[in-house]
Amino acid sequence: MTPAIILSDALGGQLINLCAAIMLLLGFAMLAQRRILSLINLFMLQGAVLFTSTVIVAYTTHQSHLYWSAGLTLSLKVIALPYILHRLIRKLSVKWDVETILNIPTTMLVGIALVVVAFNVAQPISQLSGTIMRATIGIALACVLLSFLMMITRSKAVPQVIAFLAMENGLFFAATSATYGMPMVVELGIALDVMVGMVIFGVFFFQIRQQFDSLDIRHMERIKEE
Amino acid sequence: MNFYALIAQLIELVAALLLAPLLVGWVNQCRAWLQNRTAPPLLQTYFTLHKLFRKEVLLAHNASPLFRAAPYAIFACMALASAIVPTLSTNLILAPAADAIAFVGLFALARVFIALAGMDVGTSFGSLGSRREMLIGFLAEPALLMVFFTASLISHSTSLSSIVQTLTRTDLIIYPSLAFAGTAFTMVSLAENARVPVDNPTTHLELTMIHEAMILEYSGRHLALIEWAASLKLFAYSCLGIALFVPFGISATALPTDLLLAASCMLIKLAIGGFVLALIETLSAKMRIFRAPEFLGTAFLLAVLAMLVHLLLETGR
């Protein structure tokens, strides 16, 4: 191996960890966010970070197919989905601020607890991880759990969906940076699913609006056991 | 089965058929004496039977064949019963055919027939009577059976003749259990023969009558048969009581000499028994029908107690 690569390796490692930290930060920011538009922007930012981290991994490990997946991320998570979401919001003229079931500070506290759990769980994995990025799995897991929490606490359809997508981000991050990306077929498949899922969400928004003339999912509590 | 057994059997049967009404007559006479009445003639029962046999039969419109057949069946049952009881000798032909349990079954058969006959015409009194009869029956039967059980636990057998044989042979061992059994037996036989504390054979007062209520619709020869059967029943019971509790004198063989001796003892014992019955009837008062179950329940419990006493005191352990 040439020293340059090693150097860049170490550097790449640091960069990746930086990205990971930013991911987690953004996760918290989304959890705390009250305004829907900035929620979307944060989601876009997260996508961008994901893209950079993927590129870095691709560069440091010289895996060409990771560039592809980076491209996918860029086009899908940074450009396409935010755009669709913006249009949807304009179309559906959703109220701009987001109501949460749980109030923000509590949510944050729970989130921190979650991060602790996630790290604790991921510890053995990161220990035996031969790759340069140690903590990334833990952080990815933390992101996933945070988005999960967000899905629970948000009472509107759109934020819930954004949280869902953020969860996908976390998974992607785990897939690309913890393991050097999955086989191409899988990544394509996943991307496709996300895309279709998004479209279906879009359809649903309109339907739900039609039926309940609001996107508040608290209207959808009819089917239950008495 | 030897020749003497056959003879003894026939003698017993005939004797029972002939003497049964006499016993009833004797009881009535004693009662009359005890109640300071002038007694009817001793043979009054025979006269009544004769008169009834001669009389025309009046059948209710909707009387079924069962109604007409019942008297014969009842009579047959009673005759057979009194034939089975070892009155004179324990060496009888019919003895092995039916043991104590079958004997009780025989009485039950007769009772069922008369109860059904009572319901057949469908009058208010008939069904009332048969209900009461069955009520008394289902309490009296087990009591009687338990009396037999005590005896047969003593003698390790349920066949009447071997019971009586054992009881005659074991001279003068006092069985406390038999005392209980005897009391129970007396109570049962009072109830079974429609005697005073439970029923009154001489009344037709609607509220109290049991036996009479069932046979209200009978007349003529049918009534005669039933009355005769009733007297046979009394006779059989008395002989049974005697055979179980004061058995001495009943011969194990069937030789003519023994039979004569046995017959004479038997007559004396029957006379005494009849007097005792009359005495009881005079001294006790007719009880309400609802009290009858308690009376018989007591009898039943006494009988069971007798059995337990036997198991406690008299068995080897």
Next chain:
Amino acid sequence: MSELVLVLAIPLITSAVLALAGHRQYAANINIAGSLLTLLAAALLTVRVISDGPLNALEEQFFVDPLNVFLIALTALVGFTTSVFSRPYMRIEHDHGKLSSGRLRLYHSMFQMFMCTMLVALSTNNIGILWVAMEAATLATVLLVALYRTPESLEAAWKYFILCGVGIAQALFGTILIYFAAEQVFVHEEGAMLWTHLYAYRTELEPTILSLAFVFMIVGYGTKTGLVPLHNWLPDAHAEGPTPVSAVLSGLLLNVALYAIIRCKVLVDGALNTHFAGNLMMGFGLLTVVVPSFYLSRQRDVKRLFGFSSIEHMGLVTFAFGMGGGVASFAGLLHMTVHSLTKSAIFFAVGHAAQMAGTQVIDEIKGLIRRSPTIGWGLMLGSLAILGMPPFGVFTSEFMILTTAIKHYPWATPVLLIALGVAFASMFGKVQNMAFGEPTVKPLAHNPALLPVFLHLGLVLILGLWIPPYLSEWFRQAARMVG
């Protein structure tokens, strides 16, 4: 391998065709034809596997072994019968004006798409593709559940979508973890996602990672299997979707999700060689048997009722696989088979019953046997079969499961039995009142296709009395693999 390609391709093509012509009068026939072809291809495949044993295809991305071959055959069969059933059913729905022809097109095309995704999920060798196929199946069925666009159906679909989406996401994380663990083993990383390779190297995989992975897997795919407490979407989706969809949902989808869990279990057992996965599955299984049996007794919606019963049976199967061992796994596979046959048959009958009564409310469905004996008896016999009455096959598998439980886990037996007893008491009373009594239901406009019902019940009956040797041979091999 050509058969395998056929099996996967035919539904895809049919779906494409129906996407264009699904609203036509003859669309239903195309649907049936496509399913029939799939069934034939699956039969060919089965024959091939019987003759030459397991096979790989498309550079090992797909494979067929005893474990999935009969599931493929079963899926194709139930898909075919369901398409036969849905022809008159959907026609009636259409006549009642519940569905526009556009929706009909969506239905037909999505139905085939769903079949395709199932078959892919069953036959793929790549756990990543397995995940993709499961997600795709979810998306397809979401559209199917929401077909009527009534508020209830939308709500049900939304819940289904969100809950299963989240669940599936967990499963993806598990998949990534397995892949991550595999990378530690394989120097050459291609094939690190192929189940066969993982199976070959299963003992060398890192235990801690795999245990975590299995947790994610069972939570993820368990959501789709309907394990308590992840089951909440299931009754809603069953009740609000069109009946053919309910039939394939509980008949097939649950099986496939469970199949995914079983595949992971094999790897995890290999890596840990403890009973960790088994215990986890047994725990979920018991919970999933007991809780739904209590839901049953106060149900008012008939399809919901049977949805809960499906949950219960999935719990039973999970418990069986959790116990492990030859007999239990055998019983589990058998139970998967008979349950999907019986339950889809029941849903066929229930669907027409609901159409006759014009409602799904149990108390308003009465006297089916008087009005239409075939439907009534189908419902009655099907329910008795699902309640574990001999001589139907469900009893056979329950017999094996219970006896194994008595042998190895005596403490679990009374729990199972109480649950089954309660389920019997609460379900049979309702079914009896639906089938018997003075009719309140009206006859159908088009005469129903009840061949599927009695075909399924007949198969279940045969399985109850006699299991064909080659089938039992498959089951044995599969059971040996599952361990």
Next chain:
Amino acid sequence: MSRLALIDWVLITALIWLALGIAGVFLAHRFTVISRVLFPLGAINSLVLGILALVGLLSETQELILPIGLPGLPFHLRLDALSSFFLFLLGATSAGISIYAAGYFRKSQSAVLGLQCLLYHAFLTSMSFVLLANDGYAFMVAWETMALSSFFLVTAEHRHPEIRRAGYLYLLIAHIGSVAILLSFGLMAGSTGDYTFDAMRQFADGAFWRTTAFLLALVGFGAKAGILPLHVWLPEAHPAAPSPVSAMMSGVMLKTAIYGLLRVGFDLLHAHTWWWGLLLLLVGLATALFGVVFSAVQTDMKRLLAYSSIENIGLITLGMGLTLIFRAFGMTGFASLALTATLYHCLNHAFFKSLLFLSTGSVLHATGERNLGKLGGLIHQMPWVAWLALIGVLASAGLPPLNGFVSEWLLLQSFLFTPEVPHGYLNMLLPVFAAAIALIAALAGFTMVKFFGVVFLGQPREEKLAQAHDASRLSRLGLLWLAAGCVLLGLMPNVIVSLLDPVMQLLIGFGRQLDARPENWLFLAPFYEERASYSPIIFFCGIVAMTLVSWLAVRRYFHSRAKRVPPWDCGFPLQTGRMQDTSEGYSQPIRRIFSPFFKRTRQHPSPFDAQPRYLSIVEDPFWYWLYLPVAWIVEQGTRVVDFLQRGRIAIYLLYSFATLITLLVLTRG
């Protein structure tokens, strides 16, 4: 073709029934074919089976393995003395019932007749398989099929809600019972996991597991036999079913439960624990007493018979318990005597109870009434049924010289040996059971008199009864067959008893307990004649002779005419059917004496009532002691789980979230 073994023939007869049933489905609309051809054929088949079973009693045990069933566990069949005896019972009884059924169905029912035919014959087939099965799986399949087919027969008239309720209750309790049986098999198969009965015979785990297995079997078979407190389905299901079916259920199906209990208790577990026997005695006593007291107060004739079936099952259980105790103390001779009584009572009950149920069927058929308060005087309209029913009534009242008495006699005889039991308290306690049995028998007499008297005697209580018609020819034939069975079983018990010997050998390992030597064909005598003896034939001849003699004598000497007049009745002017005792009135003393048994609601009219009405409902207290509480518990459970499903998606997400976190933490820690 190679010669077929006996068991093959038995199997074939069983399958012929099935074939007849299926034929019935295909000929569904040919009423006459089904009723006049298929059912009689079935009856003939029953006869053949009965004969085969008799041969089986005398020949060696035979086994057979069918190529169906589980992969590891094909159907094992076995024809030994015990199963042969019960197969004989099945064949002999069902012959009468089938021929009766042939004449029973109306044209109006022909719509469902094909299905009925199938179910009826499937019922028969499954019962014979229950008796043949030699492994747990085959037994369970046959057992549940039996329950299922009989359930559909019971709910034939499913338009009426109460019949649906009855069927539901029946199947539910049957299912619970079968689960218990399954568990007991599981315990006996134990660690071997081998479910053939041969393997279970080797089951030799600790006393605890044996006892558990036995108790589970007791619960399971008790649920089918109607042993307290699992009897509640019986008085509901029997009236609901068509009469041939109730006859079959009460006469034969209950006996299959007894068979199962014998098979498990004696053959598989070869019981040696005396307190099992005591337990059986206690439940048996409770069942018998409860059954007879309740049957005495019933106002519906089929419910009355159903409760009386409970009573008889109780007696049979008593016999079994006594056998067990004797066997446990190694007194095999007495044990086999008691077992003879038990089996003989099974046979007797099969005959007289199906006879009675069929006669109620004819009454129902002719009048459409089941309520005792609306019947009466039918002996005039339907003499055949009445006189044949009288035989059944006398038999079931346990009166000599009919069959009911024989088994009672044997039972009491065997109780007389209990003082020999080498156990301090038992030998005091057991004779008291004999007293109770005597009481029960006498009460049965009361009940039967009430039944016959109210239904067939007296004046009709309704006008329409005048149009009642007698049973059809085929039905009469069926009744006749069963009545003849009652008489023959009563008159020549020795034959049957000597046939029972192989069963004794099988279950007790000791036969020849009764002095039933061919030269001593006349007398039924346990051990030796002086001990006790009973000769039904002499007895019978005695009664007949006496009757004839008295009748002839009276005819000869007093041939006075009989005149028809209005009934006298102490000179009451007018007599209406309303003035006779109703069935409530008849059973009033029982209600009074045994009042603690009942849960009753009464409402007496006040003296100033314009339209006085009297209401007295007697309910089974076990509903309130056992069943309603259980239902309540389940109800609470449903409320709890319903609380989990509140339709809120956030909550649902929270569930999975919590599950995930918990599992992760657990796995990690």
